[in-house]
Amino acid sequence: MAKLEIENINLDYGQRSVIRNLSFQLCPGELLGLVGPNGCGKTSVIKSLSRVLTLSSGRILLDGKEVSGITRNELARLIGVVPQNPSLPETFTVFEVVILGRNPHLGLLSTETARDIAIVWQAMERTGITYLAKRRIGELSGGERQRVTIARVLAQEPQVILMDEPTANLDISQQMDILNLITGMCREKNIVTLIAIHDLNIAAQYCTRIIMLKNGQIYTEGIPAVVITAENVREVFGAETTIYPHPENNLPMVLPNGNHRQVKIVN
Numbered sequence: 001m002a003k004l005e006i007e008n009i010n011l012d013y014g015q016r017s018v019i020r021n022l023s024f025q026l027c028p029g030e031l032l033g034l035v036g037p038n039g040c041g042k043t044s045v046i047k048s049l050s051r052v053l054t055l056s057s058g059r060i061l062l063d064g065k066e067v068s069g070i071t072r073n074e075l076a077r078l079i080g081v082v083p084q085n086p087s088l089p090e091t092f093t094v095f096e097v098v099i100l101g102r103n104p105h106l107g108l109l110s111t112e113t114a115r116d117i118a119i120v121w122q123a124m125e126r127t128g129i130t131y132l133a134k135r136r137i138g139e140l141s142g143g144e145r146q147r148v149t150i151a152r153v154l155a156q157e158p159q160v161i162l163m164d165e166p167t168a169n170l171d172i173s174q175q176m177d178i179l180n181l182i183t184g185m186c187r188e189k190n191i192v193t194l195i196a197i198h199d200l201n202i203a204a205q206y207c208t209r210i211i212m213l214k215n216g217q218i219y220t221e222g223i224p225a226v227v228i229t230a231e232n233v234r235e236v237f238g239a240e241t242t243i244y245p246h247p248e249n250n251l252p253m254v255l256p257n258g259n260h261r262q263v264k265i266v267n
Contacts, residue, residue: 002063002078002159003027004049004192009058011041011048011216018044019216022058026160026192031183033207034196035227037237041216042196043084046164049194050081062160076104080153084164086145090138094148097137098124101155123154127181143174150181161186163195167202179206200254204228205246212236228252 004026011019019041026032034042047053049060051067060067062078070078080101088097101123102116112120124130127147137145146166153161166182167175183206186193197203203210204224211221214236220227233241233254240257 002192004160004194005059005061005064006049007059007061009048009060010056011044011053012056017216019048022216022218024211024218024221026194028159028190028192029187031186031193031195031206031208033203033210034194034213035198035200035203035210036213036219038198040213040236042198042213043164044216045213046081046083046162046194046196049160049162050079051075073104076156078158079160079162080156080158082146082149082153082161082163082166084168086149088137088145088148090136092137093133094129094135094137094140095120095124095133097148098129098151098155101152104156119157120155123151126154126185127151128177143170143177146170146174146178147181150178154185158191160192161194163193165196165198167197167199175202182206200228200233204252204254205249224251228254 006022006024009019009022010017022045034045036042044053048055049067062070067075099112099116099120102112102120105116106112121130124133127150129144129147129151132140132144132148137148140148150166163182167178170178179202182193182195185191195207207224209222210224210227212219212227212232219236220232228243230241230243233239241254242257244253244255245251246253
């Protein structure tokens, strides 16, 4: 399986530096979380790794090969992306959208084989959406759309999956379903997985390693207990918090410090 290496990447928007001297590695089976305040560069990192944005300098290597030298079609076979706000064709059925994930594997004017169809159904089964196969995208809820997007990426059979806020705008049950799916997929398929996420508690519970960004640079990185501390949250997010160990697994839980005012309840 693939190893993804990011070496001193920089990205500028005009005169503004968005990513500065960023370096890290991702190994197969690892779920790496990117956390940080809005505007810190999380989405820009995802877009840079998938070549949506062009780096100002630095290198991205996939199994030792520079991503910049890989053709778009080959890159689509290697890297799958779950964007923050996926754009799906409203009139397509769920099956028609998921099978689009097989396009990078098809030759010019080729049609899907029995193997391609089997892979698509397997991806839909893995994400629990087979019952939606004939439904139109425009009829689906936010959580269902997110599952369709993930199923399409699984149908690509990529070696690397990049996810930008995959649980945004989902309720807690849907968030848990999606994240349990992602972590299970990461371990079972030994896929390199990078997830940009704003919720520190979710990151602590699901990510094997976390990188905390500040102003486009790595402020700190490591296992959740090392990264998610009251001091780091104060310095990066400007928020006063108290960190408690989770009662079941001792992973850090972040609670904001209130103003401790007493509220008088009038009957």
